[in-house]
Structures are given as structure tokens and as C-alpha cells.
Amino acid sequence: MSTAPPPRTTRLMRRLAAAVAAFAVPAAGLVALAGPAQAAASATATYTKVSDWGSGFEGRWTVKNTGTTTLTGWTVEWDFPSGTRVNSAWDAAVTNSADHWTAKNVGWNGTLAPGASVTFGFNGSGSGAPAGCKLNGAPCDGGPSEPGDNPPSAPGTPxxxxxxxxxxxxxxxxxxxxxxxxxxxxxxxxxxxxxxxxxxxxxxxxxxxxxxxxxxxxxxxxxxxxxxxxxxxxxTPGGTTPPDPGEKVKLGYFTNWGVYGRNYHVKNLVTSGTAAKITHINYAFGNVQGGRCTIGDAYADYDKAYSADQSVDGKADTWDQPLRGNFNQLRKLKAQYPHIKVLWSFGGWTWSGGFGQAAANPAAFAQSCYDLVEDPRWADVFDGIDLDWEYPNACGLTCDTSGPTAFTNMMKAMKAKFGPNNLVTAAITADASDGGKIDAADYAGAAQYTDFYNVMTYDFFGAWAAKGPTAPHSPLTSYAGIPQAGFNSADAIAKLKAKGVPGSKLNLGIGFYGRGWTGVTQAAPGGTATGPAQGTYEQGIEDYKVLKSTCPATGTVAGTAYAKCGSNWWSYDTPATIAGKMAWAKQQGLKGAFYWEFSGDTANGELASAVHSGLQ
Missing domain, CATH: 2.60.40.10 (Immunoglobulins)
Structure with missing residues (x-):
């Protein structure tokens, strides 16, 4: 027997007293009180050092039946290093051969139902820890080191x-x-x-x-x-990026509501010369409701009757034809310009609130979208689908809490359903701030199921900050005094690439509009304001075709233009700044560019022409 421990709990002293008789003879001569243990791989033994008082310690083993059948006996074996030994034990019969120790169940605790467990303990001396643990002849838990200690799990992907x-x-x-x-x-x-x-x-x-x-x-x-x-x-950024092989994407958004107050129709793409200078059209927007893709505006989409002078081919719609509206006009456009691919875009700022419910069952959501896009009435009009979720696992008009993998799961389901002969694309955030929206979702994981991303590199700043500071809404790069780090195109593209999204799947975004403030006295960016400048359809925003003449550019900053006229301050892109951005996009090896949206351009499509020329 070892030197008695110092005074401890009453519980431990009771155990010590009960164990003295069992160890009145040398430990090697102890006799097991139970028969041979039943072999059972589905069981674990876990060791814990309960306490240590210097000259001795208390150890405890827990045996648990992790299988589905009753365990009718157990034997735990382990090795102590020389100098460490068991001096007294309870609730098990413990023997040893040199430094190899064996504990068998006693008569009353050998039977364990599935999920049940039992503990036994001992007082020992020495500083070593048990090793080589076996339970009924098998490793105590499959771990290679300390018995009863599982290895750690895998960390999250960096x-x-x-x-x-x-x-x-x-x-x-x-x-x-x-x-x-x-x-x-x-x-x-x-x-x-x-x-x-x-x-x-x-x-x-x-x-x-x-x-x-x-x-x-x-x-x-x-x-x-x-x-x-x-x-x-x-x-890492820098160096020489190889150009993206193949034709560059030149994509514009066509809005279904543009046929109303803006009086902008599919035919305008022909009369402006734009149709010959684009590769893709995103038709915006379909809605997302009840976990499904739904029609956004039935009248504009497929019911509005066009007169001969409004129609792409000069032929008026009839009252009984099966398809009218924008869908029929797009069909006529594709007949004249067969190189154009048309995608139906769902969501957008206003209608992104439904994506969370849709992402809960991505397969069912994909099926609903496929059924709508491939409706026999207009299946020939569309070449795929675009998802404009603002924003996965982050906040836009509403906040989403679907988790970082929801977007990937949704894009995977879409690609599986739409197949290789349809395009599956997405408009995504350009928020490259630390912990910002790019960090909130797995855009790299989703990229493998996505033909390309439209990175919304605009609306970084605007008169929702009514007092300013004034700042360009679509800066290509950072600049001294920028209100928010990471809010620029170059940082967004660099961060997406760094996360593993190839440049050949990224399109740079261009706004065919400006954002502005009023009550501004400072011409350079960074001035204070009293509120949003007046716009034709909405405060703080105006089409390029209007700003070009009413508030011409007076300077440039970070690769985009700004203008001070009276007390108003606006920022927007011009043909010259677009040329610079397209040169940068090519140097970065990007897929191409896209813009929001056609109706903001001039009647002769000068901004669309600048995108086209810049990507040649």
C-alpha cells in the first residue's frame, strides 16, 4: 500500500476503506470475480484522472455499450509506464502482470443494455498515463493514443x-x-x-x-x-493574367416595367444599334414566392399587344395570337439576331425575400423554375436562368439566414435540372469588406455549377447616406478618402479570385445611370450634402442619357466620372471611363461585362457601344 493520501472527500474515503481488503495480497495474486467477457466491438472505455494529490491520484474508467445488443461482460486492459501502478480499486476486479493491468466487471455490473454505461475507479501512484487500452480485446475507441480519447474533428475549410x-x-x-x-x-x-x-x-x-x-x-x-x-x-493579385479565351460576354438587363413610364421596348435595342453589340440579355424580373419561381408581370411579359410601329419586325400583334408582350418581342429579336442568348432573371432587390424559403428545398425550387422557363408557350425564347439573390446569408431589403452553403446548394440544383444545354448564371454582391457579403456565402463552391457571375460592381455609395460624403457609386479602384474599404470593383474581383472563383467566370458590372446628392458645395468627392438630388423616377438616381446633358462630367476619380452642377453632385460612367474599365477587365482575364440597364443609355446606344468596343 502507498502512503495514505491527505484528508479528502468522505466519498473517496469510503472507497478507500472498501478497497483495503481486496488488496491485502499482492496485486498479481488477485482473482477475477467474473467469467470471460463477451467480445463486443461496439463498446468504448474512457479514462479520466479525477484528481491528483502529489503522492497519488484517483483514476476512473467509464465503459459504455455503443452497440445495439446487450453486452454481458467486459474486460479493460491498459499499460502503465514503470513506476505507475494501481494500489486499490472499486467496482472492478483489477490484476496486473508487471506494467500491464486488467480490470474485469464484478458480478453485478457486467451486463450493459445498448446505450448503458458503468464506471469503476482506483487509487494509484506515479505520474504516468494509461496507454494501449483494449476493451474486450479491441481498441477502446479506435484512437491511436490516450485510451478513451478521440482525435479532433476536421476544422472548417479555410x-x-x-x-x-x-x-x-x-x-x-x-x-x-x-x-x-x-x-x-x-x-x-x-x-x-x-x-x-x-x-x-x-x-x-x-x-x-x-x-x-x-x-x-x-x-x-x-x-x-x-x-x-x-x-x-x-x-495573389498582380503579375500577368492570361486573357479569357473565347468571345467576351456583353450582357444587358431588360426590365419588364420599362415598357410603362420609360416607354422602352425590345425594338429600342434594334433602333439604337445595341442588338448587334450584345451577346446576352437578362430579362428582369421573375418573382420568387412560396419556394417557387413565378411570373413577375404577366401583362408586360406575355400579354401586352404591340402595334406594327412598336414591334421588332413591324408586324402588329393580333387579339388571338398565343403569345404577345415582351416574350414575343424577344422571340422576334432572336430571329433577327440569332447570336443573342436570353436568360430569365429571378429575384432582384425587391423580390429576393423569397429565396430563403426556396433554398430550404433547392430541388423543388429548381423544378418550379425549370417548369416556368420551359413553358411551351415561350420555351424557345429563353436560353437559361439567372438568379439575382440579394443576398445569400446576408442583408439586402430583407435579411437572410440560410447559411453559407445555401447558395451553393441552390446553384447545384439549378445546374442539375437545367442541364448542360442551358445557361445557369447569377448576379452576386461586390462587397469585399472584411466580413462582408462576399464572405457570407460560398461563392467559390457555387461557381462550379455556374456558367458565370455578374458581379454588381455599382451602388457602392449613394444618397441613402443623405448627408454624404459624396462618393462615386461605381469606383473601379480604391482612392484616398473612400468612405468604406473594400467597396470598389478591383477589391471585389480580387477577393472572389482569392476565394477560388476563376476570372473567366466573372463579369464586371456597369451602371447606365448616376447617383447624386444635392446641397453640395465641394466639387471633389468627399463633400457634405443635404439630401438626394432630384431624379426623373426616383430621388438620388438618374439615367445617363439625362445626366449627359443636364450635368456633364467635371472630373474623374477611381476610374469613373463625377459632375458638380449647381448644388447637385453626381457620379456616373461615360464612354471614356467605360473604355478604361473594359481594358482593366481584359487585363484581369474576366469573362466580360454586363450593365444595368438598357433604358438608361442614349437613343444611339453610346454606352453599350463603349462596352462592345472596349471588349474587342
């Missing part, structure tokens, strides 16, 4: 924060472990580059214009390493 030409900031969701996670190993490719205790790391010394792949593993307090996380590929 995500990228700020990525520069020479560094990449990484973060990941914590792993879990039954005894606690000690640290994480960070890998670049197959090489371990760091061991950290937290869930973030910044890799430095990188080369610009280079792709790097990262993963993370966790280590627990027993030194066990768990499975690897998923991988993240980031590309």
Missing part, C-alpha cells in the same frame, strides 16, 4: 480575408475534441508552414499573380491529429 501580392489572411471554423483542441497545423500544398493556437493565420512572403492552396488540421491535448479540412485556393 476562407480568405485580405489577400495582397505577397500575403494571404486565412481563417477557419474551430475543430471539436472531447478533451480539447491544443493547436492547428497550417499547410500550403503538402508543406506545413505554421502551427498556431487560434483559428487564423496570415501567410507572408508570397509571389504576386500566383495560386496557393491551403488546408488545416487540428491537434488535441494528447497530441492526436485529426483529419484535414477542405482546401482553399487563393491567387
Amino acid at each position: 476562407t480568405a480575408g485580405t489577400v495582397t501580392e505577397t500575403s494571404a489572411a486565412l481563417s477557419w471554423a474551430a475543430a471539436t475534441d472531447d478533451k480539447g483542441v491544443k493547436d492547428y497545423d497550417v499547410y500550403r500544398g503538402s508543406a506545413k508552414i505554421a502551427t498556431v493556437t487560434g483559428t487564423s493565420y496570415t501567410d507572408t512572403g508570397l509571389t504576386k499573380g500566383t495560386a496557393y492552396t491551403y488546408s488545416v488540421t487540428a491537434r488535441d491535448t494528447a497530441g492526436q491529429t485529426g483529419p484535414s479540412s477542405g482546401t482553399l485556393t487563393v491567387t
Whole structure:
């Protein structure tokens, strides 16, 4: 017997007293009180050191039946290092052969129903921990180290924060472990580059214009390493980006409500010369309601009758024809310009509130959209679908809490349903701020199911901040005094690339309108204001075709134009600034460009022409 422990709890002293008789003879001579244990792989044994008083310690084992049949006996075996031993035990018959220890159930606790557990304990001396644990001849839990200690889980797949030409900031969701996670190993490719205790790391010394792949593993307090996380590929900016092979996308949005007050019709694409200079049209918008794709405006979409002078082909609609409205006009446009692909876009700022419910059953949502887009009345009009969710797992007009994988699941279901012969695209956020909307959803994961993304690189700033500061709503780059870091096109594209979205799936967004303030005295950006400037259809916003003459550009900043006229201050793109943006898009290897929306252009389509010429 070892030296008696110092005074402890009454419970422990009762156990010590009960165990003295069992250890009156040498431990090697103890006789088991139960017969052979039943072999059962579906059981675990977990060890815990309950307390340590210096000259001794109390250990406890828990045996649990994790199977589906009753366990009718158990034997736990383990090894102690030399100098560590059991001195007294309770609720099990414990014997040893040198440093190998064996504990068998006693008569009353050997039968365990599925899910049941039993504990036994002992007082020991020495500083070692048990190793090589077996339960009924099998590993106690399959773990390679401390018996009863599971290895940690895989950490979350790393995500990228700020990525520069020479560094990449990484973060990941914590792993879990039954005894606690000690640290994480960070890998670049197959090489371990760091061991950290937290869930973030910044890799430095990188080369610009280079792709790097990262993963993370966790280590627990027993030194066990768990499975690897998923991988993240980031590309540092800079260097030479190879151009995207193939024809560049030149896409414009056509709004169904434009046929009303704006008096803008499909025929205007022909008379302006724009139809010959585009590759795609997004028809906006269909609605998302009750987990389904639904019609947005039935009258404008397929019922409005067109006279001969309004119609693309100069032929008037008749009262009894099966399809009228914009859909029929688009059919006529495609007959004259067969290179144009038309996609039906669903959602948008106002109608994105339904995506959360739709994402709860992505297969059913995809089926409803397919049934609507492929309706026999207009199936030949559309070449695919565009999803304009503002914004997955983030806030727009309403806030979504579907989680970071919801967007990926939705795009996967869409591509599976629409198949390889239809386009599946999406309009996505350009918020590249740390922890912003790009970080909220897995756009890289969804990209594999998406033909291309339309990155909404506009509306970064506007008169919803009624007092200013004045700022361009579509800056290509950052600039000194920009109100919000990460709110510019270059940062958005760089962040999406860093997360693993290829440039060949990204279109740069252009606004065919301006945003403005009134009550402004300062000509340069950054001035104060008293509110939004007056617009034709809405305060704080005006078409380019109007601003071109009423408030001509007086300067440029961050690759876009601004204008000060009277007390009004506006920012918008011109043919010259669009030319600069298109040159940048080509240098970045982007898929192309898109714009919102056709009716803001001049009657001769000068902005659409600038996009077309700039991408040649």
C-alpha cells in the first residue's frame, strides 16, 4: 500500500476503506470475480484522472455499450509506464502482470443494455498515463493514443480575408475534441508552414499573380491529429493574367416595367444599334414566392399587344395570337439576331425575400423554375436562368439566414435540372469588406455549377447616406478618402479570385445611370450634402442619357466620372471611363461585362457601344 493520501472527500474515503481488503495480497495474486467477457466491438472505455494529490491520484474508467445488443461482460486492459501502478480499486476486479493491468466487471455490473454505461475507479501512484487500452480485446475507441480519447474533428475549410501580392489572411471554423483542441497545423500544398493556437493565420512572403492552396488540421491535448479540412485556393493579385479565351460576354438587363413610364421596348435595342453589340440579355424580373419561381408581370411579359410601329419586325400583334408582350418581342429579336442568348432573371432587390424559403428545398425550387422557363408557350425564347439573390446569408431589403452553403446548394440544383444545354448564371454582391457579403456565402463552391457571375460592381455609395460624403457609386479602384474599404470593383474581383472563383467566370458590372446628392458645395468627392438630388423616377438616381446633358462630367476619380452642377453632385460612367474599365477587365482575364440597364443609355446606344468596343 502507498502512503495514505491527505484528508479528502468522505466519498473517496469510503472507497478507500472498501478497497483495503481486496488488496491485502499482492496485486498479481488477485482473482477475477467474473467469467470471460463477451467480445463486443461496439463498446468504448474512457479514462479520466479525477484528481491528483502529489503522492497519488484517483483514476476512473467509464465503459459504455455503443452497440445495439446487450453486452454481458467486459474486460479493460491498459499499460502503465514503470513506476505507475494501481494500489486499490472499486467496482472492478483489477490484476496486473508487471506494467500491464486488467480490470474485469464484478458480478453485478457486467451486463450493459445498448446505450448503458458503468464506471469503476482506483487509487494509484506515479505520474504516468494509461496507454494501449483494449476493451474486450479491441481498441477502446479506435484512437491511436490516450485510451478513451478521440482525435479532433476536421476544422472548417479555410476562407480568405485580405489577400495582397505577397500575403494571404486565412481563417477557419474551430475543430471539436472531447478533451480539447491544443493547436492547428497550417499547410500550403503538402508543406506545413505554421502551427498556431487560434483559428487564423496570415501567410507572408508570397509571389504576386500566383495560386496557393491551403488546408488545416487540428491537434488535441494528447497530441492526436485529426483529419484535414477542405482546401482553399487563393491567387495573389498582380503579375500577368492570361486573357479569357473565347468571345467576351456583353450582357444587358431588360426590365419588364420599362415598357410603362420609360416607354422602352425590345425594338429600342434594334433602333439604337445595341442588338448587334450584345451577346446576352437578362430579362428582369421573375418573382420568387412560396419556394417557387413565378411570373413577375404577366401583362408586360406575355400579354401586352404591340402595334406594327412598336414591334421588332413591324408586324402588329393580333387579339388571338398565343403569345404577345415582351416574350414575343424577344422571340422576334432572336430571329433577327440569332447570336443573342436570353436568360430569365429571378429575384432582384425587391423580390429576393423569397429565396430563403426556396433554398430550404433547392430541388423543388429548381423544378418550379425549370417548369416556368420551359413553358411551351415561350420555351424557345429563353436560353437559361439567372438568379439575382440579394443576398445569400446576408442583408439586402430583407435579411437572410440560410447559411453559407445555401447558395451553393441552390446553384447545384439549378445546374442539375437545367442541364448542360442551358445557361445557369447569377448576379452576386461586390462587397469585399472584411466580413462582408462576399464572405457570407460560398461563392467559390457555387461557381462550379455556374456558367458565370455578374458581379454588381455599382451602388457602392449613394444618397441613402443623405448627408454624404459624396462618393462615386461605381469606383473601379480604391482612392484616398473612400468612405468604406473594400467597396470598389478591383477589391471585389480580387477577393472572389482569392476565394477560388476563376476570372473567366466573372463579369464586371456597369451602371447606365448616376447617383447624386444635392446641397453640395465641394466639387471633389468627399463633400457634405443635404439630401438626394432630384431624379426623373426616383430621388438620388438618374439615367445617363439625362445626366449627359443636364450635368456633364467635371472630373474623374477611381476610374469613373463625377459632375458638380449647381448644388447637385453626381457620379456616373461615360464612354471614356467605360473604355478604361473594359481594358482593366481584359487585363484581369474576366469573362466580360454586363450593365444595368438598357433604358438608361442614349437613343444611339453610346454606352453599350463603349462596352462592345472596349471588349474587342
